[in-house]
Amino acid sequence: MSHTPQDTVVLPRRMKHLTVDRRGYPVIATVERSPREVNFGSINERRKLALATFDWCAVCGLPFANELRWQTVLEKGPLPSTVVSGEAPVHEVCALYAAQVCPYLFSSRSRLGDEARKGMVREGVVRFAGFEATSAVTVHESGLQPGVYTLHFEHRGQAEEFSYHEADEVRDRFAEALACEEELPVAGGEDVLVRLFNRVDDDGEGDVVTGAALAAGAAFAKDIFKLQGLNAFQGEHYPTVAGLLLRGTEQEIREFSAGARDEAFSAVGPWVLEHGGRFPVPLQRWRTRGESMVSRGRPHPPEGPGRSVAKNAPCPCGSGRKARRCHPAGTSPS
Template sequence: MTIGRSRGPAGRGPRSVPKPKRLAHLRIDPRGYPIIAAIGQAPGDIDFGALSESRKLALATFDLCAVCALPFGEELRWQVSFDEATAMAKTLVSNEAPVHEICALYAAQVCPFVSSPYARHGDDVRKGMKRPEITYLTGFRRTARVFGRRSGLQTSESVLHFETTGVEQQLKLSTSTEAIEAYQRALETDVEVTIDDTERELATRLTELTIKDGEDSGSVMAGAAWFAGGAFCPGVGNVQGMRRFTEEPMYTALARQVLLEPGFAKKFEETEDLYTRAALKWLNSRDDLPEILAGWRNTALNRAWHGRPSPGKSSGGTDPKKSKRKLQSAARRKNRR
């Protein structure tokens, strides 16, 4: 789901639509559109027309909404579709990360592609094609899997896919009036999402600019997510934008050490890197990890222990400060800093 770009007349202007309380922390572009969590946003280059695979990895790892970057908690995970067969399926696989209900309904008000019946696709495969007139919103109980595989639109590229399952609610929006009424009902019960300090820090790091580094904060946050367990997402190594992590062995080596040695994970919180620190503090503070991340880590843990001669032997450990210096050196070699 992208906001702010399509071919065709827009629906309601963003400044005329009240925002949900949970979007208050998002930056706003000059036209009034909130800069949502899932789109690329390097300084000076906000790309409303493209989803960021790096950001999707962070969203999947920390179980965050693709619009507001806040956790789902007990709320349903909503997906948007434009054909009835997809909307009625018990399980949906999409290359878009799920969102909160009110975030989806807000997008149905201000996103030109969703709100305008005249909207046209802008990607290379479907360029100029008119989207179907009916918008379906489906609320799922679980995100069952997240994995990398080739895109259905660009078969030469791999992207992250989200499999949501356990349908609990469905909305069919045939007219702008129906969309407005559904959003008004959601606004009437809208409340601020209660989050702890570590969750707030994740949202801040993911939605604010990284002027110092001169790159998309989502790309930096993806590295932090890699350490927390994103490295173990099936097929992630072939996904767009992940080569930087697979080509430098230190990233996955540190992810394995965070997984296998809780003491190292705790020490790694002391890093000067704000993004890694935010990710590790969040990880170390969880009594229960989100289902997707827990599954990735458990699979990797089982494989690691199966390959060890003795579960009681230590790998020898790595000094977090030395590891950080090695990462910085690798980054400089890649002209990231």
């Protein structure tokens, strides 16, 4: 019997919560998924927004804590002080695992599988750089697809790097990373959000965490509702909730969370309170921008039919989506 890379490469402890697809691949945080199909060739921008907001790894979907943010880079020679990429960053041990298992990374003969790059061969040498911080996340229009907007991650403070031609060149480094791997405990609101975000068995569940990300402050990011796949989230609802979580008192935030029908919305208020104003840099920048956008009056949580219909019923706003995914906390009264 032949063995595939995912059979022979040790799975990092922090990836063991991920669902495994029928071929044995762990379903990483950024890819499109549903109970019927996992599409590793399609990166989901809505999921990237959640990663940026909560400062999670694009492979395991867990927080970075004090670890470096690793990113593939195409530049040759010394890197500039700021590096911008359309890919979300990952932990080092997750990057090293992917280098040995991902069909598009482990071999110099690999062909890229997404529609935009179909038929292209992987770079001969893959270069990863580790950065101290993600300094900003912004929305940009694609240069290849006019009218399509995607997230770009800006990194500063390069601290380390590694490169390889074939996957076996990183095995020793991977073994060292496994030996030094630290637990990344999550608790409270973050534990709920991580669990919901990484599910595969409920179609679209990750979209609920996208809504929670908007509520935490991503709704204030410039051009955020132009982002690919965010049409269903447009309207005044999410900025209203974000305003509550920005300016509301602790009691108001807790009351909102207790009354929210959706589990992700129930968790995001506690997540905001647990962080006590110490947010990931991109989110803090969005929330600072929100300070000038939110009315000086006391914000109120949305009310209306979205909070009284069954969670699996069509949303009253007319989007065609289920109420729990479209307006989980309700729609503003007309």
